[in-house]
Amino acid sequence: xxxxxxxxxxxxxxxxxxxxxxxKQPPNCETKKSYKFEITAWGCGGEVSKRGFLEAGSAxxxxxxxxxxxxxxx
Numbered sequence: 001x002x003x004x005x006x007x008x009x010x011x012x013x014x015x016x017x018x019x020x021x022x023x024k025q026p027p028n029c030e031t032k033k034s035y036k037f038e039i040t041a042w043g044c045g046g047e048v049s050k051r052g053f054l055e056a057g058s059a060x061x062x063x064x065x066x067x068x069x070x071x072x073x074x
Contacts, residue, residue, distance in 0.1 A: 007037075017043055
């Protein structure tokens with residue numbers, strides 16, 4: 001069983017399909033010391049990207065990394 005998602009994906013531009021991955025709540029440095037994300041994107045036309053992985057060594061690094069929006073290439 002997979003753990004519940006800590007992020008939600010929001011389409012910010014219907015024309016280009018650009019989206020943002022947003023945390024549902026700030027990372028908890030007390031209970032979780034590191035985070036690993038498996039990301040797969042679906043295009044509006046049904047195309048599926050290759051899976052991507054993002055690993056943050058610590059919740060502090062995760063907060064620092066996500067100060068600005070980040071794009072994921074197909």
